[in-house]
Amino acid sequence: MVRLKEGEVRIPSGCAIAGILNQKGTCFSGDRIISCIASMRQRSNGLGGGFAAYGIYPQYEKQYALHLYYDHEKARSESETLLNRNFKICYAEPIPVRKNSRVGEAPLAWRYFADPREERLQEQGMDEEEFMVGMVMQINSGIAGAFIASSGHNMGAFKGMAYPEDIGDYFRLDEYRAYLWTAHGRFPTNTPGWWGGAHPFTLLDWSVVHNGEISSYGSNRRFLEMFGYRCSLQTDTEVIAYIFDFLMRREGLGLDDTVKIIAATFWEDMGDRKLAWLRHRYSSLLLNGPFSIIVATGNGMAAVNDRIKLRPLVAACKDDFLYISSEEAAIRKVEPVLDKLWSPSGGEPVIGLIDNKVGLLEPKLNGVFIRSA
Amino acid sequence: MALTMLAPVFKVEREESRCIKCGVCVQQCANEVHHLDNGWMWTNDEECVACQRCVSLCPAQALAIKEYPLSFRVNSHWTPATIREIYAQADSGGVLLAGMGNPRSYKSYFDHLLLNASQVTNPSIDPLREPMELNTSLGNKTGSSELSEKPLISLRLPIMFSAMSFGSVSLNVHKSLSRAAYAMGTLWNTGEGGLHPDLFSYKDNAVVQVASGRFGVHPAYLENSAVIEIKIGQGAKPGIGGHLPGAKVSEEVARTRMIPAWSDAISPAPHHDIYSIEDLAQLIETLKVATGYKKPIAVKVAAVHNISAIASGVVRAGADILAIDGFRGATGAAPMRIRDHVGIPIEIALAQVDSRLRDEGIRQQVSLVAAGGIRNSADVVKAIALGADAVYIATAALIALGCHLCQMCFTGKCNWGIATTRPDLSRRLNPEVGAKRAQNLLQAWEHEIKEIMGAMGINAIDSLRGNRLMLRGIGLGPEELKILGVKAAGEEG
Amino acid sequence: MRYLIVGSGIAAVGAVEGIRRFDRRGEITVLDGEKRGAYTRPLISYYLSDPIHYADLSFRPDSFFRLNQVEMIKARGIKIDRRARILNLDNGMQLAYDRLLLACGASPAQLELSDLNQRWVSNFYTLEDVERLNMNIREGQQAVVIGSGLIGVKAAEALLKRGLRVTLVEKAQHILPQVLSPTAAARLGVYLEKAGIKIIAGDELAAVYPQHRIQLSSGTVLQSDQLIMAVGIRPNTELAFSAGLKVGKGIVADSYLRTSDEYIFAAGDVIETPNLITSNREIMALLPHAHREGYLAGANMSGQTLFYRGGVAMNSVKLQGWSLFAAGIPKPGASIFYWQEDDKYLEIHHHQNCLQKFIAINLPEVAGPLLSIIETQLPIPEKMWQEYVECYPTIANLPALYWQKIWKGEKNDSIEC
Amino acid sequence: MKITAIPDYCLGCGLCRIYCAAAHDGFQGNVLRAFKHGSPLPRINLINWQGLTYFNVCRHCQDAPCINACISGAMQRDENGRVYVDNSRCVSCYTCILVCPFGHPQVSRERPGILKCDLCRESNREPACLKHCPNEAIIWDEESGPTGSAKNKVHGE
Known part of the structure; x- marks a missing residue:
């Protein structure tokens, strides 16, 4: 049987998602998120699991932390040549793993802490981030057998083809401490034999875990392609990550506006001229179909449902912690007693920010639909 | 004149045992096919165009129209139609005229595209329970904020009535379509025949055309509109001008067009102030200045071989809306050879143009309107998935009003009161009825589109636009699939 | 408001409709002088021709007066006390009124001839006339109808239908002189003669002899088993006249159908109707006019001021x-x-x-x-x-x-x- | 209660007359049966005037002269305001024909009595003319409420 890779075919999937944030920025071990996502085992089928962790590399805070997967050594040498040409690599190592019998054939996983070479930036006339996006696109679609799992600062994505708790064990996440964790358990309807396809999807500091299927994928993708994004993975989640990057970084929109684009207000409820304008202008970025997503970046996370809430999403607070999950039970598993628990409406975002930390998650909110603690 | 060799094309069959000699057929046939002489009914089959008016109105169901049983020896190269055309030209020495759209059996790409639906992994949506948005906005969407927003037109559904000039069609057609457009929150199009003052009240739903003849163009015309459309060409006759015979230029038509009554109204083939793309840019800018940058400017072109390059040029010339009319687009009158042999299908042109504009990164500057042979809501959905923002319908709208596609619009003797300005005939289209029927058609299509979208799990038409993953080709070759940008049926992804 | 209507014919019906249109509550009393109750006079010729088929001679359904809350009194008015606004009835009753309508109709005109008082001589005006005729006529008898107005010709037709031989005598030069022109009358005459009605125009009844014989002015002597007098009508103005109201050929009513007494109105055959064309006042005993006059009078009695311009002579008749x-x-x-x-x-x-x-x-x-x-x-x-x-x-x-x-x-x- | 036709949209096709004729006299709307086995008469006249066709039909007048002039009480108004003729009472004096300013009532060819529009009250359905007008030119005249009699205006008031 020919095992198709993610990207060679589009795979619909159901999923579990979870996120835990300490709003004071205090770091905590990955145990909790593993326990949380593991409790939703029935929502996955062992064909994908992953985590994003923010705050895990304080010693390389200024560098881009690149997580790369290689199918083979050739891919590594090709990629490293390219990296060396474009980056000053401060440190590189294989990502430490723990043997786990329930994790199948794993790719080589490496991590690099790197700064883009100034001369390359000048050559290409790009800012750092644009350059980074270009690099990611280049490696992911240009080098066979290589894949960038994450590329942000002080963060990393750990994902693979197994139940999420096994992935967590494999990557020894109990040994990492982060102030923000997101996790994903996947139920794809096919058997993609490739780790790159698992969630979270990341770009720069963005990571996205996603439960759902985006029927508007074709429209979203063709719109993004006009702006240089190449959706090599053919997965909805990739598109969501790019949409956040496009709207918030490139177009400079706030989170509220971004949410109002991907989960737009219905025309019949549209009172606000600005919202209408956003819809007119970015109508192709409406995410249509069932989804619940958690988008994380260095200074917090935001969760949002599709506008008619076709997928589950619950949120809860306890002290400084914000929990988001597909199921209430998963939150109760790690925090039985909660200050507050609620189920956000369709299109109504839950946003958790880290106090006094500047980052891309800049809500510019009027406070009406923010419902985090 | 010597003997004509043209035999009748149709034969009127009257079932004598049913005919009650009421004379309705006699009274209704503008072609004077039926006659009642002293209780004897007879027909002049030569004049019959198979418009079916008599059949529809006969209270005794006594009439049937059949093909005239004239058998030439079978010859698949020299078909009966070919032979007849030669007879006709040998009789008249003239160009063959034809009405409505290309009737030939070219491949219809719409019929080779299949739509997708949701199963299990994502839920289909029930349009009766959940909101289902067909709202569509047309115009340049590159404004940097709501304050710098370029003029946009919002439609309730992505279907508009295409250009048909007053003169080529009756005022009652315009009244019907304008009222239906108003009721359905969409646009209708004046065509190049000017805007009758009675219809100024429908200005918010009117697309007014500026065409090569400049008929009826004056400040109030431009002002009383939602969109101004520069017509470069139309699908039925790319590269050809228009000719409204003097007989159709009634006083009312003349006043509206600002030309002398009963004189021929000739639209030149080109605009004589547009000999190149930069001239178009000037005209676009002129119209924008004239209307205070408050209205989107549309440009309508026929789908020809290098349509994508033309489209790119038109967008860069400042058009906010680009309407592309495929080779099945209809007309009141066109030389038959042009109608049947010039241009390319709208599906191909649309796919090509959408891809090209995206490649060039200028797709956001313009809204694409597909026209020419859209027959039903599935065609609409397919056109939008191929990349259109909206579609224009005209033939379908006329059929809704009663057109039976006899294709004899240019005679001015339309028995259904559509393609005529004769008061006794145009009276046959009661705008109350026409508006209701046209509105019903749009409503029906709206429901169907919602059903289709719901099945796809999509609740806003925005998410269908250019979403070619929702299409699969069937019976198409690799080259055609590539041009259309769709995968073959059975192909995953 | 108490309304009192003298008469129960078409004008009275019109008056009830006129009153009730504007006044749902006023008391209406109708004096019905007919022994047989209200009926429509033009139907009597049909009754004669086919008594079974045309037994119902009512103008409105039986329930009409009841539904309009009208009190019917079988009596005739004999004297009006205008000052007290009281009408004395022939049965001794006195009725007080606020508004009185005189719709007493007309009676057949009589020729100044002696010997008219014979059993075989009859008028053709009331149901009683016709019922008596109905009993007396026999198939094959000779009938002479004097007067060829509408009543005369319809009577002639009815008698013909009953199998009598009919002669129509007209004083003027042609039949239906009020209705037809000589040319039209000539055409009709030929047709009627063909149908069996003998016409003698330009002649009039001069004498009536016993033994069923009559003589005309021209000297012609005719055998006549039945002699029908249809020489016109005379409004029943006696009641009005005795009350001192202005009376000409008929009661004189103004354009609001009011008589010279402001509380007394008049309508129907009893009044002089203004001719729309000539503005002359004349007796126009026509059913549509009677209804209209009654209706307007009724409306005006109830306080309206509806103007009556008058009417024109008009006739519609189906003859043979x-x-x-x-x-x-x-x-x-x-x-x-x-x-x-x-x-x-x-x-x-x-x-x-x-x-x-x-x-x-x-x-x-x-x-x-x-x-x-x-x-x-x-x-x-x-x-x-x-x-x-x-x-x-x-x-x-x-x-x-x-x-x-x-x-x-x-x-x-x-x-x- | 009356029907009227909008002259601007009346085609003059005469279908109203055909369906009217077939709707009465027991043909129950069956055109073929009516015209093949009978000689039905319509109660509608179409008048051509200045290039337009006018639909001449009973107005069911508020103060109907035909009712008031009927000598036998055959002409009546029903509870819905429809003026109809009870031909069993009609004596064919034709006074109704004489007093109708629109020339509406017609002489019945088949039997004694007259023909007039009764808004298809017998069938208790929508008037056949209105139902079958191919251009919906025939409509209920909503505006003609009880505005009084024009005869009043012509002859009185």
């Missing part, structure tokens, strides 16, 4: 299968247009831009519009009538000015009917 329609009065100096085809005939009198009179035989469809043109005195150029009779005079071909009035009127609703 021919339908005759005529209206208006001939004027000297009028241009007359004729049209005829088979048994159809049309005659139009035009004078001073207006239609004055028309006669239509077997041409029913144009009758209504032509009457309406006369009544409204719609100015129509003579030329149009010329054209009208030159082409086939159908309803569709009527002068455009008429249709213009009709269609324009319809738009602003000024002419409903």
Whole structure:
């Protein structure tokens, strides 16, 4: 049987998602998120699991932390040549793993802490981030057998083809401490034999875990392609990550506006001229179909449902912690007693920010639909 | 004149045992096919165009129209139609005229595209329970904020009535379509025949055309509109001008067009102030200045071989809306050879143009309107998935009003009161009825589109636009699939 | 408000409708002097021709007076006390009224001849007349009808139908002198003679002898088993006259149908009706007028001020299968247009831009519009009538000015009917 | 209660007359049966005037002269305001024909009595003319409420 890779075919999937944030920025071990996502085992089928962790590399805070997967050594040498040409690599190592019998054939996983070479930036006339996006696109679609799992600062994505708790064990996440964790358990309807396809999807500091299927994928993708994004993975989640990057970084929109684009207000409820304008202008970025997503970046996370809430999403607070999950039970598993628990409406975002930390998650909110603690 | 060799094309069959000699057929046939002489009914089959008016109105169901049983020896190269055309030209020495759209059996790409639906992994949506948005906005969407927003037109559904000039069609057609457009929150199009003052009240739903003849163009015309459309060409006759015979230029038509009554109204083939793309840019800018940058400017072109390059040029010339009319687009009158042999299908042109504009990164500057042979809501959905923002319908709208596609619009003797300005005939289209029927058609299509979208799990038409993953080709070759940008049926992804 | 109506004929019915249109509560009392209750007089000839078929002679359903809350009293009025506003009845009762309507109708006119008081001589005016005739006539008898007004010709027709041999005697030079022109009468005369009615015009009854013999002025002596007197009518003005109200040929009522007493109104055959065309006041004993007068009088009694312009003479009668329609009065100096085809005939009198009179035989469809043109005195150029009779005079071909009035009127609703 | 036709949209096709004729006299709307086995008469006249066709039909007048002039009480108004003729009472005096300013009532060809529009009250359905007008030119006239009698305006008031 020919095992198709993610990207060679589009795979619909159901999923579990979870996120835990300490709003004071205090770091905590990955145990909790593993326990949380593991409790939703029935929502996955062992064909994908992953985590994003923010705050895990304080010693390389200024560098881009690149997580790369290689199918083979050739891919590594090709990629490293390219990296060396474009980056000053401060440190590189294989990502430490723990043997786990329930994790199948794993790719080589490496991590690099790197700064883009100034001369390359000048050559290409790009800012750092644009350059980074270009690099990611280049490696992911240009080098066979290589894949960038994450590329942000002080963060990393750990994902693979197994139940999420096994992935967590494999990557020894109990040994990492982060102030923000997101996790994903996947139920794809096919058997993609490739780790790159698992969630979270990341770009720069963005990571996205996603439960759902985006029927508007074709429209979203063709719109993004006009702006240089190449959706090599053919997965909805990739598109969501790019949409956040496009709207918030490139177009400079706030989170509220971004949410109002991907989960737009219905025309019949549209009172606000600005919202209408956003819809007119970015109508192709409406995410249509069932989804619940958690988008994380260095200074917090935001969760949002599709506008008619076709997928589950619950949120809860306890002290400084914000929990988001597909199921209430998963939150109760790690925090039985909660200050507050609620189920956000369709299109109504839950946003958790880290106090006094500047980052891309800049809500510019009027406070009406923010419902985090 | 010597003997004509043209035999009748149709034969009127009257079932004598049913005919009650009421004379309705006699009274209704503008072609004077039926006659009642002293209780004897007879027909002049030569004049019959198979418009079916008599059949529809006969209270005794006594009439049937059949093909005239004239058998030439079978010859698949020299078909009966070919032979007849030669007879006709040998009789008249003239160009063959034809009405409505290309009737030939070219491949219809719409019929080779299949739509997708949701199963299990994502839920289909029930349009009766959940909101289902067909709202569509047309115009340049590159404004940097709501304050710098370029003029946009919002439609309730992505279907508009295409250009048909007053003169080529009756005022009652315009009244019907304008009222239906108003009721359905969409646009209708004046065509190049000017805007009758009675219809100024429908200005918010009117697309007014500026065409090569400049008929009826004056400040109030431009002002009383939602969109101004520069017509470069139309699908039925790319590269050809228009000719409204003097007989159709009634006083009312003349006043509206600002030309002398009963004189021929000739639209030149080109605009004589547009000999190149930069001239178009000037005209676009002129119209924008004239209307205070408050209205989107549309440009309508026929789908020809290098349509994508033309489209790119038109967008860069400042058009906010680009309407592309495929080779099945209809007309009141066109030389038959042009109608049947010039241009390319709208599906191909649309796919090509959408891809090209995206490649060039200028797709956001313009809204694409597909026209020419859209027959039903599935065609609409397919056109939008191929990349259109909206579609224009005209033939379908006329059929809704009663057109039976006899294709004899240019005679001015339309028995259904559509393609005529004769008061006794145009009276046959009661705008109350026409508006209701046209509105019903749009409503029906709206429901169907919602059903289709719901099945796809999509609740806003925005998410269908250019979403070619929702299409699969069937019976198409690799080259055609590539041009259309769709995968073959059975192909995953 | 107490309304008292003397008479129970068409005018009374109209009056009840007129009152009730505006006053749902007032007390209405109707004096019914007929022994048999209210009935419609024009039907008596039909009754005679076919007593079984035409047994029902009522004008409105039996429930009409009850539903309109009308008190019916079988009595005649004999004296009005105008000061006290009291009407004395022949049964000794006294009725007080606030508004009194005199709708006492008319009686047959009598010739100044002796010996009229014979069993075989009868009037043709009331149901009693006809019932008596019904018992006396035998098939094959000879009947002579004196007077060829509408009553006379309908009586002649009915008798013919019953199998009598009928002679119609008319004083004027042709039959139906009030209705037809000599030309039209001649056509009709020929037809009636063919049907079996002998016509003697320009002659009148001079003497009546016993043994069923009569003599005419010309000296002709006729055998007559039944002699029917139909020489016109005379309004029943006695009650009004004795009360001191102004009376001419009939009771004089103003344009609001009010008599010289402000509390007393009059309507129907008993009054002088203004002729719309000539403005002369004349006795116009016509059912449509009686109803209209009654209706307007009733409305005005209830406090309205509806103006009555009057009417024109008009007749419609079906005689032996021919339908005759005529209206208006001939004027000297009028241009007359004729049209005829088979048994159809049309005659139009035009004078001073207006239609004055028309006669239509077997041409029913144009009758209504032509009457309406006369009544409204719609100015129509003579030329149009010329054209009208030159082409086939159908309803569709009527002068455009008429249709213009009709269609324009319809738009602003000024002419409903 | 009356029907009228908008002259601007009346085609003059005459279908109203055909369906009217077939709707009465027991043909129950069956055109073929009516015209093949009978000689039905319509109660509608179409008048051509200045290039337009006018639909001449009973107005069911508020103060109907035909009812008031009927000598036998055959002409009546029903509870819905429809003026109809009870031909069993009609004596064919044709006074109604004479007093109708629109020339509406017609002589019945088949039997004694007259023909007039009764808004298809017998069938208790929508008037056949209105139902079958191919251009919906025939409509209920909503505006003609009880505005009184024009005869009043013509002859009185």
